[in-house]
Amino acid sequence: MKRSLAFGVAIVGGAIGVVALAWLGFAWYESRLPETYSVMDYAIPDVGGAPAGADHMHGETSVVALHGPTGTPRRRFVLIAREGSVRLASGRSVDALSFNGSVPGPELRVREGELVEVTLRNQNIEQGVTVHWHGVDLPNAEDGVAGVTQNAVLPGESHVYRFRAGQVGTFWYHAHQASAGEVRRGLYGPLVIEPPRAPQSGARDIVVAVHTLDGTPLVNDTDGVERHVVAPGAAVRLRVINTDNAPIRFGIGGTPFRVVAIDGTDLVGPTLLREKTMVLAAGGRYDVSFTMPRTPVKLAVAGTLVGLALSTDGKADPPPPVPGPEFDPVVYGRPSPTPVDVSSHFDRVFTLDVGRKPGFLDGQPGKQWTLNGGIYPRVPMFMVAKGDRVRISIHNRTGAVHPMHLHGHHMLVLSRNGIAVSGGPWWSDTLNVEPGETYDVAFRANNPGIWMAHCHNLAHAAAGLTMHVAYTGVTTPFQTGGAAHNHPE
Ligand SMILES: [Cu+2]
Numbered sequence: 155m156k157r158s159l160a161f162g163v164a165i166v167g168g169a170i171g172v173v174a175l176a177w178l179g180f181a182w183y184e185s186r187l188p189e190t191y192s193v194m195d196y197a198i199p200d201v202g203g204a205p206a207g208a209d210h211m212h213g214e215t216s217v218v219a220l221h222g223p224t225g226t227p228r229r230r231f232v233l234i235a236r237e238g239s240v241r242l243a244s245g246r247s248v249d250a251l252s253f254n255g256s257v258p259g260p261e262l263r264v265r266e267g268e269l270v271e272v273t274l275r276n277q278n279i280e281q282g283v284t285v286h287w288h289g290v291d292l293p294n295a296e297d298g299v300a301g302v303t304q305n306a307v308l309p310g311e312s313h314v315y316r317f318r319a320g321q322v323g324t325f326w327y328h329a330h331q332a333s334a335g336e337v338r339r340g341l342y343g344p345l346v347i348e349p350p351r352a353p354q355s356g357a358r359d360i361v362v363a364v365h366t367l368d369g370t371p372l373v374n375d376t377d378g379v380e381r382h383v384v385a386p387g388a389a390v391r392l393r394v395i396n397t398d399n400a401p402i403r404f405g406i407g408g409t410p411f412r413v414v415a416i417d418g419t420d421l422v423g424p425t426l427l428r429e430k431t432m433v434l435a436a437g438g439r440y441d442v443s444f445t446m447p448r449t450p451v452k453l454a455v456a457g458t459l460v461g462l463a464l465s466t467d468g469k470a471d472p473p474p475p476v477p478g479p480e481f482d483p484v485v486y487g488r489p490s491p492t493p494v495d496v497s498s499h500f501d502r503v504f505t506l507d508v509g510r511k512p513g514f515l516d517g518q519p520g521k522q523w524t525l526n527g528g529i530y531p532r533v534p535m536f537m538v539a540k541g542d543r544v545r546i547s548i549h550n551r552t553g554a555v556h557p558m559h560l561h562g563h564h565m566l567v568l569s570r571n572g573i574a575v576s577g578g579p580w581w582s583d584t585l586n587v588e589p590g591e592t593y594d595v596a597f598r599a600n601n602p603g604i605w606m607a608h609c610h611n612l613a614h615a616a617a618g619l620t621m622h623v624a625y626t627g628v629t630t631p632f633q634t635g636g637a638a639h640n641h642p643e
Pocket residue numbers: 554555556557609610611614615619
């Protein structure tokens with residue numbers, strides 16, 4: 155009797171085992187990506203509650219047709235991508251990937267309204283290169299995403315980007331081919347779009363690009379403190395750019411200051427701050443300004459020895475700023491009208507749940523990132539039509555920070571954890587979403603194309619935290635995957 159029961163249990167157990175194995179095998183088999191595929195192939199279209207028929211396509215537009223303006227460019231730049239050693243300000247040489255032989259790449263400064271032409275040449279980077287203009291809402295074909303808006307530029311090849319500098323602010327450019335490795339290794343640089351009028355005389359405008367190159371923290375090309383001579387009374391604007399994968403914390407000591415812009419958009423009514431700790435998203439930008447006092451000013455990046463020292467003789471080494479409470483954009487600045495707000499009618503309403511679960515990513519077992527429950531490439535594709543008002547609720551249900559970056563658009567932050575933004579309008583292109591947080595954001599669908607929406611911790615993006623916002627009727631002829639040499643993340 156006992157023996158037959160044990161036999162029965164063994165049979166049932168064995169059957170369950172076989173079924174579980176078969177399921178595992180199927181999940182593994184299903185997860186494998188083909189050599190090449192289109193980002194349109196696997197994604198699960200989500201129309202955001204739009205009525206049936208709203209996505210009726212009036213012909214098809216290739217992303218290739220959505221290019222920048224023709225005509226004679228006002229500004230021309232050449233970026234030569236190469237692998238080789240670069241020299242840091244300290245004199246130390248580091249093996250890196252670089253634009254024009256320096257890390258960061260050259261600071262590109264243009265004026266609002268100028269037609270900009272940038273020629274990218276790949277000298278010797280085997281896996282190919284592209285340039286993405288982070289935060290610049292330019293035409294889709296100029297967006298620089300390998301496998302979506304262009305093919306990766308292979309050694310010996312070149313590619314021309316053209317766009318009109320339509321937004322005043324602080325931006326940056328970086329590779330969007332194998333970007334998790336290429337950006338970390340040095341393929342990035344600052345891009346500043348200045349107002350058409352010249353700045354007031356004596357004003358100082360300084361880019362502070364913060365990066366970790368090969369384990370070495372940098373501000374610009376300095377693996378230490380970058381010193382500047384600044385006259386008392388000068389209007390100073392520091393453009394802090396976080397080009398790393400994790401948020402940075404920085405403080406400013408020696409003067410009160412204002413945060414005057416976030417992610418390339420000026421704030422309304424920024425008030426004076428003292429001893430605040432600034433938490434800047436990976437990929438995000440904060441512009442801070444102050445009037446130079448007679449005494450030195452220090453910007454320090456927490457957890458590192460790098461920073462900026464401003465003084466009248468350029469020699470001072472001021473003490474680090476006092477750590478204070480965190481700066482919060484939700485309550486900063488003066489409320490003013492926005493094109494949409496929490497009470498607006500939205501044509502499309504989406505939810506984006508960032509999660510994690512065991513499964514297979516391209517045949518590899520592990521605890522995988524998920525978007526609305528799906529493991530890449532079975533992630534949602536948010537479908538919009540030109541003119542739509544779009545709202546997205548972003549939920550971070552993981553234990554990690556995710557700086558969510560939307561290409562081609564700026565998101566108006568409506569609320570965080572259900573609490574409406576009560577300060578000035580806060581437009582973001584790279585939003586730091588901490589574990590457990592929820593953000594409601596909105597944008598106007600006014601820039602047709604297929605736009606990446608991804609985590610700007612580029613290691614997370616490469617591990618599947620990548621999806622797209624696609625306009626109905628737009629298609630891409632480009633393919634992602636091995637034989638196509640296109641690996642946007
Ligand atoms: Cu992430």
